[in-house]
Amino acid sequence: MVRRAILAALGIAAAAPAAAGDAVHGKELYESRCGGCHSLDANRVGPAHRGVYGRTAGTAPNFNYSTAVKESGVVWEEQSLDAWLTNPQELIPGQRMNFRVAAAEDRADIIAYLREQSGR
Amino acid sequence: MSQIIDPRRRGFLRASGITVLSASAVALLAGSEKLALAQSGNAANDVAILNTALGLENEAISAYQIGATSGLLQKPVLDVAVKFQSDHKAHRDALIATIKKLGGTPVAARSDAEVAQALNAASLKTQIDVLRLAQRLEKGAANAYIGVIPSFSDKALAQVSARLAADEAMHWIVLSQALKDPLPANALSFGA
Numbered sequence: 598m599v600r601r602a603i604l605a606a607l608g609i610a611a612a613a614p615a616a617a618g619d620a621v622h623g624k625e626l627y628e629s630r631c632g633g634c635h636s637l638d639a640n641r642v643g644p645a646h647r648g649v650y651g652r653t654a655g656t657a658p659n660f661n662y663s664t665a666v667k668e669s670g671v672v673w674e675e676q677s678l679d680a681w682l683t684n685p686q687e688l689i690p691g692q693r694m695n696f697r698v699a700a701a702e703d704r705a706d707i708i709a710y711l712r713e714q715s716g717r
Numbered sequence: 718m719s720q721i722i723d724p725r726r727r728g729f730l731r732a733s734g735i736t737v738l739s740a741s742a743v744a745l746l747a748g749s750e751k752l753a754l755a756q757s758g759n760a761a762n763d764v765a766i767l768n769t770a771l772g773l774e775n776e777a778i779s780a781y782q783i784g785a786t787s788g789l790l791q792k793p794v795l796d797v798a799v800k801f802q803s804d805h806k807a808h809r810d811a812l813i814a815t816i817k818k819l820g821g822t823p824v825a826a827r828s829d830a831e832v833a834q835a836l837n838a839a840s841l842k843t844q845i846d847v848l849r850l851a852q853r854l855e856k857g858a859a860n861a862y863i864g865v866i867p868s869f870s871d872k873a874l875a876q877v878s879a880r881l882a883a884d885e886a887m888h889w890i891v892l893s894q895a896l897k898d899p900l901p902a903n904a905l906s907f908g909a
Contacts (some may be wrong), residue, residue: 630864630908634773635855639808639835663765686762686868695868696861697764703909 618709626707632692637714643694650708650715654689654691665691678708723853759870764821766865770881771812772824773858777805779832780854784847787838794844794895798851801888808881815877845896852892856907859885862906882907 599663606703614640627634627646632641644657651674669689680699698704781802784790790798813823834840836854841847862882869875886907 619741625752628859629856631857632853633859633861634769639837641835642769642776670766684868693769694764695762695863697867698864699867 598680606713611629618705618712620706622708623706623708623710623713626698626703627710630703631707634696646711646714648715650712650717652680652715656682663691663693665689666693673711675708675712678711682707725902732880733773734837738783739886749899760819762870762876763817764819765771766807766868766878767819768814768821768824770862770878771809772815772863773861774809774812775824776803776832776835777858778802778809779827779829780804780836780851782829783833783836783838783849784841786848787841787846788834789841789847794848798847801851801855801891804836804888815874848892848896852896852898855885855889855892856884859889859907 621659644660
């Protein structure tokens with residue numbers, strides 16, 4: 598939290614948001630907010646998430662993606678994941694998730710957890 | 718209430734003063750007949766949201782089926798699991814009815830075996846294990862319904878999503894009581 602405040606004060610939070618995320622809190626958020634549809638290692642309502650950070654959208658094995666996501670060309674990293682969790686339809690019109698995470702800090706924490714679980 | 722609910726709906730709401738929505742209740746509350754006549758890109762996105770919700774409900778039905786037939790649940794917990802599964806079936810039927818009224822095609826359910834594998838049901842060894850899985854899924858479902866509310870173009874559908882979230886939250890509370898978990902430390906514990 599302190600680190601995030603310092604980064605924000607220095608005006609570099611946007612450039613280094615990964616460092617600002619709290620993966621431990623992100624794990625809690627992931628399980629309670631994302632866990633209704635997602636798991637790390639199994640495709641459920643949504644695709645498996647281990648390895649999602651750095652992956653091209655629509656390429657998790659054996660998941661039936663929307664055409665919009667498959668053809669988006671989006672690569673999941675800090676900014677794209679933040680935009681996705683802010684408003685999926687705005688990033689990729691025609692997607693099927695539509696779940697939004699309103700708080701920027703929560704998004705950063707979830708992304709930090711996904712990044713950690715992707716070995717990045 | 719009388720100012721925001723169409724009089725034609727009020728009698729239905731009075732009759733359905735229970736925790737579960739019937740298929741026609743959701744369709745009626747959602748005003749889907751009007752939407753069905755005015756399909757648009759926004760309405761199509763609403764259908765996509767409902768279909769994702771349907772996938773979630775299908776998974777929940779399978780999860781309770783797996784739990785109920787596992788031999789791990791004892792009465793009266795087993796009866797509660799069957800009741801909650803019937804709630805999810807009512808949600809499923811309501812979602813299917815609304816998706817069809819909006820001109821969409823409901824997604825098909827995966828088999829119980831596929832869901833069992835995805836949820837690692839083989840790891841369930843005790844009644845507590847089953848209750849923990851159900852508790853986790855119910856909280857996730859409640860939060861999923863809350864998290865899609867801002868994405869609906871039709872406010873009536875957003876309201877339905879809130880009602881579905883309330884059902885899932887009710888399930889989570891009962892399961893948490895059965896597990897003797899403490900109450901959430903803070904207010905606004907869902908959607909956070």
